């Protein structure tokens with residue numbers, strides 16, 4: 725999957741609430757992101773591919789990411805909301 729396709733997907737999932745905008749709240753000293761060797765039977769929350777390597781635990785559940793997918797999510801979640809496309813006249 726191309727990078728631009730992944731970005732589109734991340735934006736759509738941020739918009740519909742499938743992906744979170746914020747990192748999970750954690751207690752001081754607690755680690756936000758778990759980097760894991762391999763998550764069996766889990767799929768990446770961005771690309772849907774197998775064997776994601778990172779886990780973000782939210783109270784409502786966990787999200788899993790490949791490293792590059794996480795980077796894209798991290799970019800997009802903090803990006804300003806794009807304004808609507810200018811109308812062609």
Ligand SMILES: [Zn+2]
Nearest residue numbers: 768771790793
């Ligand atoms: Zn992925």
